[in-house]
Amino acid sequence: MSTVQDIEAAVEQLAPEQRAQFRAWFEAFDAHEWDLQIEQDLGTGQLDWLAEEALGDLAAGLCTDR
Numbered sequence: 001m002s003t004v005q006d007i008e009a010a011v012e013q014l015a016p017e018q019r020a021q022f023r024a025w026f027e028a029f030d031a032h033e034w035d036l037q038i039e040q041d042l043g044t045g046q047l048d049w050l051a052e053e054a055l056g057d058l059a060a061g062l063c064t065d066r
Contacts, residue, residue: 002010014022041047057063 011019011022038047054063
């Protein structure tokens with residue numbers, strides 16, 4: 001398996017259009033990983049406090065439609 005330094009060196013060797021393709025791929029990869037983490041956190045209740053806080057703010061009249 002490559003080290004981070006190996007990967008960095010390989011990316012530095014890419015032509016500009018190849019780096020653009022790599023950036024697009026990595027952005028999609030990273031977004032997918034983020035989505036999986038959010039789904040996992042939602043499933044385990046780790047984000048329930050955010051919903052409770054928002055509902056509390058709504059009940060207290062602290063929310064606007066702007």
